[in-house]
Amino acid sequence: MKKFKLICVLLAAVMLTAAAVSCGSSGKKYVVLEENFGSEQYGIGFRRDDNALTLAVQEAIDAMIADGTAAKISTDWFGEDKVLKDQQFPRAIENTGDDSLQKILDKGEIILGLDVGFKPMGFYDDAGNIVGFDIDLAKEVASRLGVALKLQPIDWNSKEMELSAGNIDMIWNGMSITPERAENMNISKPYLNNRMVIIAAADSGIAAKADLSGKKVAVQAGSSALDCINAEPDIAATFTISEYPDNPTAFLDLKAGRVDALVVDEVVGLNLISEDK
Template sequence: MKKLLALLMALVLCATVFAGCAAKEESSSQSGSQSQSDSSSASTPAGGEKTDFIVGLDVSFPPMGFMSEDNEIVGFDIDMARAVAEKLGLELKLQPIEWSAKDMELNNGNIDCIWNGMTITEERQENMLLLRPYMANNQFIVVAKDSAIKTKSDLAGKIVAVQTDSSGEEALNDDPIKDEVAEVVSMADYVSALNDLKIGRIDAVVIDEVVARYYVEKEPDNFTIIEESLKKEQYAVGFKKGNTEFAQKVQDAFDELVEDGTAAEISSKWFGKDIVLK
């Protein structure tokens, strides 16, 4: 009888322990679910409204967007994007990207748009939703100040650098002179290309006019421009295909900045005159 009673008490004790563990596990699971729910609701604004404007850019593309000596991202496009964000009541977030990965960054939703002196090309028109052109540009050739290269035809037999996946690369590929150059070097950014030009590792760089003039003005003893355009083009802001509603809000805000004179002021700050397309 004593053995039977002890066995019954042991069974009751085990049942109590298991019940307690199950209740604790259920409580922990509910707490974890609640925690995840709270975290999710904290990261999502009430009503699902957008609160930020994430702009993707190459931070070595002055004067459109680049790192200042104070390690801050500045430039014409930055000032315009900030003014647009203020009009829309959004927080501007600047996201540096590899230029060759811009389509992936855009399509993956890591950024809202590419706003960085981006040239309108047929391929980009097919792959992106582009806003109205806002600035004209040329693809020029920059050489060392003491270079013997004076015209485009002088590139024959020379080493020429381009930025990877840039309109400058496309312009060179479309020009007959491409078949005469000794080598085309594809580089990640213009800063690296111009540094290589300065030390004589390459002979020329195909580069956007706005960037070329910025560097020539900054370092007149090192660089000069061949005033012979490889290609005329225009800049536009690019959004992911289908993001029509938000893209239109940005376009409307940009147009307001043109109308009220803000765009002209920002342009004069960076270029000394108003070069924004109306």
């Protein structure tokens, strides 16, 4: 695990100084384009009227930021404190006195829905345990609330349905904040920055968005990466979009040459490259 985290840190540093990321001793295998599909922020999603629960979780996170716990968790995973401070809710959340928090306290458990293919935010380790940066944050929040944390793998494309149906209590797995999501659900204050990057084979000749014309581009179904692509219709119209259930599967098709590029969250994309053998 320590080796993995160190690799992530080194790769992140390389991204700041170059448009390409190298992997393997044989030279460059993939490039991460300097041009991307935009910057976003991650937040935690709750049901639209679960104000008491939303505020309680945010209060715990704010306390973790203040006492240094959040910084320690971030440093353990990324080698530095990436947690955002002094943020505001995407949409104001008022204390309405609803029973959403009390229901969690009464049952003694809070259910977190996640995509277990979203490493390093949430994923299965070699022992079959679900671990990750978001998971460590959520475990600490649950502990401070005095309840158990249940990790529930879900189809990311159905996350809103799982939440509204009551199958999960929150979506916490690198979920990008968008205006539509902020309108349809409660969302925490932003806690991490993110970019939607384009990854291609080093010998593909793809160096900019314009080079995607006529190509096949992989993306996870129901993801913010797909939303970001569709937010640029003139560009999106020039290539074919291939949707996948998760990012690791999409990356496998990039490796196999079945697609020409992958659009993905930066932190996940860097991890996929670092672990490619």
